[in-house]
Every structure is written in C-alpha cells, then in structure tokens.
Amino acid sequence: MDANENLDEENIKRCNLSLPSNHQPDPDDGEGFYSIFQKHFKPIKLLGQGSFGCVFEAEISVDGEKRKEWTVDHPLEKVAVKRIPFRFSVSNISTIMNEVLSHKLLKHKGIVRCYDFWTEIPPKGWQRLADEELLNEINTNVELTYSDESSFLYIMMKRCDISLADWLIDNASRDLKIVKIIFSQLVYAVMYIHEKKLIHRDLKPSNILFSRDGSVKICDLGIASVRVINCEDRKGQEVAIERTMDQGTVLYMAPEQPGWREYSSKVDIFALGLILAEMCIVMSDDEREEVFDNYRCGMTNTILKKIPEAENFVSWLTNPIDTERPAASRLHTHEFLRFSQSRQEIKQIRERKRIKKEMDNRRSFVKAVTPWMDDPLPPPNLPVNHRLPNRTKVFFNPTTA
Incomplete structure (x- = not known):
C-alpha cells in the first residue's frame, strides 16, 4: 500500500472490511484482528481450490442481527463461501466492492444468489496458521496457495452441488433434448446479465451450476471484472471500457479478448457457442483445445456435422467477428432452441396440472363433507344445537338472488 493512500473509515465500514484494530494491513502481530469468516461460520469441507482461490461449504454459526440479515431471504442451510486472494490497495478495494455488489444486486433464477461479501486483511502469517487449524478440523490434507502478503475477498453464496463440468464427465451419452433444455436456461441467464449492462467474461462449464431442482445457475459474476457498457461507442455496440490480460479463462475466450483494451x-x-459444442459432442482435452482454437481462428470444424442444427447454431455464436455474433436476446429465435414442446405448450401443460390439482382438492373436500351433509348430527367443530339445512329443502329464489 502506498504511503499516500489513506483508508477512508466510512468506506471501510460500508465495505464490511475485517481489518486489524489499528487499520494497518500488515501489523507485526494478530492482536485485535477480527475475522468474519472465522467468527461467523463453521466450515464443513473444502469444495474446491485453484488459481481463483478456494471454496468452503459452511454453516452460519453467528446469532443475533447478523444471522437474521443473512437468513431473511432464504432458509437456514449450508452455504458456499468463496475466498479469493488479492493484492491490497485502496483502488483495488473500490473496484472489488463495485464488482461484487453488482452481483449481489442481481436477482434471477438463473444466477447463483450472492448473500453477502466482505474483505479481510489479516496480519502477515496469520492466515497460514488459521488455515492449518481449519484444514485439520475438516480433515483435509491440502495446501492452499496464496502470498503471505495477500488480502482476501469472501463471497457467501447459495450452495449448489453439481456443475456443468461434472455433468459433462458423467454423461458420455448426450440427449440433445436435455442439452437444449440446459442451454436454453443458460441463454436466459446470460440475457438477463446483458440486460443489466454487465458482461460475465468468464463463462465456462465449471461456472455453470445446477440447483437441487435441476435448474441452471451461473456463478462467479462477482469475480469477473464488471464491464461498464457504453452503448454509444462503436456505432451502438456494447463495449467494455477496460480489461486486464489475466481476466477470463483462455480456453473459452473469444478471439478479441486476449490483449485488447475493449x-x-x-x-x-x-x-x-464453445460450451454448446462441448455439450453436444464428447471430446478429449486435446480435441477440445483443437476444436476451440479452430473456432477462434474462423476455421471450419466438422465436429458437429452429424447434428446440422447444432452446427449451424454454434457457427453463428462463434463467428470470429464479434459484430456478426447475435445478441443474447436473439438466440431463442434460432431453430435449435425451438423445442418439440413450445413455451405455449409448456404453459398449457402447467395449466392442466393446476386445474387437475384444483379438481383433486375439490373432490377431496366433497368426499370429506358428504358423510355429514345428510346426517342429522352436526359435523365436527359445530355446536350441538347447530343443524345444517337439508339439501332437498334449499331452493334457488330469483327474487333474492
């Protein structure tokens, strides 16, 4: 941290920073340091780790107002807490908070819910000791990689058990109808992101998750730099103002991403488009890399020749000229996503189910009340002196209707 960079205490409070008591990022000892993650959560297991950091499954262990705040919109259940190391600076803090806040504000069934986020700036060496104790408690023998100078961003999210990457591994035989259903949900989520003037920029199978009911959800929006979109540049094309070289996963990058300012x-x-190709056809790692590179270079791929409707669709999405690719809002106009069951048919099926449920409820009610309708004894919960009218003596009187 530069000497002339002074921490704004109001901004720190608003950003939920967990700082040492003297507000210095690297004090000599840990006295006074308060870790929100350590104090408010009980880690259960390590879900994964990589260059991005690590993800823990955890239970909320704090009581009081903070617990109410975290659980007001969802039932008490296990959550995922992602921890991402970063280099501390005032400018980084501002950027990170803006990025993750934009994720937290997104409310869509196709987006993994972000419940809360905060940063922690532990004293030098403190995190190593804390991690040794934590990993020992959850019986995990791994080494978490980060610099001793690191600060950490924590993101508390909805827990999802399965990713699209897992689905690809477990399903060597791909049903095209299932592929279409999954991809259609994915398209709606991306369309929502773009409508909010954001760009995910790191879509890949491991960032696409399935909830318990099987619905598709995109995660890691708070980690990818939020792109402020300027619709007035490039003749109305949506343009990201800036980017850095290390953002995005190379394998799934568009040809214009690496090294470009916009x-x-x-x-x-x-x-x-690349994800859809991977969903339609089982490929080895080497085959996938070659096929994806061909798409980036605008070369012909024959990988989908047996599925012409998918081949045409993927070619449309992966056009090497970005202005020739469709907007997310146009994707459902393609024949590939015109299911054998249209959305209207799906609505009709749901309506029939609703009507059937309503009729079943009515039948249950009639069945329940029929035994006592003609019975001289009162039904349950009625006073003894109360008598229901005899149905044969109840007539419709037009003068009183």
Whole structure:
C-alpha cells in the first residue's frame, strides 16, 4: 500500500472490511484482528481450490442481527463461501466492492444468489496458521496457495452441488433434448446479465451450476471484472471500457479478448457457442483445445456435422467477428432452441396440472363433507344445537338472488 493512500473509515465500514484494530494491513502481530469468516461460520469441507482461490461449504454459526440479515431471504442451510486472494490497495478495494455488489444486486433464477461479501486483511502469517487449524478440523490434507502478503475477498453464496463440468464427465451419452433444455436456461441467464449492462467474461462449464431442482445457475459474476457498457461507442455496440490480460479463462475466450483494451458482451456469446459444442459432442482435452482454437481462428470444424442444427447454431455464436455474433436476446429465435414442446405448450401443460390439482382438492373436500351433509348430527367443530339445512329443502329464489 502506498504511503499516500489513506483508508477512508466510512468506506471501510460500508465495505464490511475485517481489518486489524489499528487499520494497518500488515501489523507485526494478530492482536485485535477480527475475522468474519472465522467468527461467523463453521466450515464443513473444502469444495474446491485453484488459481481463483478456494471454496468452503459452511454453516452460519453467528446469532443475533447478523444471522437474521443473512437468513431473511432464504432458509437456514449450508452455504458456499468463496475466498479469493488479492493484492491490497485502496483502488483495488473500490473496484472489488463495485464488482461484487453488482452481483449481489442481481436477482434471477438463473444466477447463483450472492448473500453477502466482505474483505479481510489479516496480519502477515496469520492466515497460514488459521488455515492449518481449519484444514485439520475438516480433515483435509491440502495446501492452499496464496502470498503471505495477500488480502482476501469472501463471497457467501447459495450452495449448489453439481456443475456443468461434472455433468459433462458423467454423461458420455448426450440427449440433445436435455442439452437444449440446459442451454436454453443458460441463454436466459446470460440475457438477463446483458440486460443489466454487465458482461460475465468468464463463462465456462465449471461456472455453470445446477440447483437441487435441476435448474441452471451461473456463478462467479462477482469475480469477473464488471464491464461498464457504453452503448454509444462503436456505432451502438456494447463495449467494455477496460480489461486486464489475466481476466477470463483462455480456453473459452473469444478471439478479441486476449490483449485488447475493449471488447463487448459478444465475448459471452462466443463462450456460449464453445460450451454448446462441448455439450453436444464428447471430446478429449486435446480435441477440445483443437476444436476451440479452430473456432477462434474462423476455421471450419466438422465436429458437429452429424447434428446440422447444432452446427449451424454454434457457427453463428462463434463467428470470429464479434459484430456478426447475435445478441443474447436473439438466440431463442434460432431453430435449435425451438423445442418439440413450445413455451405455449409448456404453459398449457402447467395449466392442466393446476386445474387437475384444483379438481383433486375439490373432490377431496366433497368426499370429506358428504358423510355429514345428510346426517342429522352436526359435523365436527359445530355446536350441538347447530343443524345444517337439508339439501332437498334449499331452493334457488330469483327474487333474492
């Protein structure tokens, strides 16, 4: 941290920073340091780790107002807490908070819910000791990689058990109807992101999750730099103002991403095309890399020749010229996503189910009341002197109707 960078205490409070008591990022000892994660959560297991950091499954262990705040919109259940190391600076804090806040504000069934986020700036060496104790408690023998100078961003999210990457591994035989259903949900989520003037920029199978009911959810929006979209540049094309070289996963990057100062939401469309190709055809790692590179270079791929409707669709999404790719809002116009059951048919099926449920409830009610309708004894919960009218003596009187 530069000497001339002074911490604004109001901004720190608003950002929920967990700082040492003297507000210095690297004090000599840990006295006074308060870790929100350590004090408010009980880690259960390590769900994964990588260059991004690590993810813990955890239970909320704090009581009082903070617990009410965290659980007001969802039932008490296990959550996922992602921890991402970063280099501390005032400018980084501002950028990170803006990025993750934009994720927290997104409310869509196709987006993994972000419940809360905060940063922690532990004293040098403190995190190593805390992690040794934590990993020992959850019986995990791994080494979490980060610099001793690191600060950490924590994101508390809805827990999802399965990713699209897992689904690809477990399903060597791909049903095209299932692929279409999954991909259609994914398209709606991306469309919502773009409508909010954001770009995900790192779509890949491991960032696409399934909830318990099987619905598709996109995660890691708070980690990818939020792109402020300027619709007035490039003749109305949506343009991201800036980017850095290390953002995004190379394998799923659009050709314009690496090294460019500007790119648009069309990078997400390109990634969708690659993901769809991978969903339709089982490929080895080497085959996938070759096929994806061919798409980036605009070369012909024959990988989908046996599925012409998918081949045409993927070619549309992966056009090497970004302005030639469709907007997310146009994707459902393609024949590939015109299911054998249209949305109207799906609505009709749901309506029939609703009517059937209503009729079943009515039948249950009639069945329950029939025994006592003609019975001289009162039904349950009625006073003894109360008598129901005899149905044969109840007539419709037009003068009183």
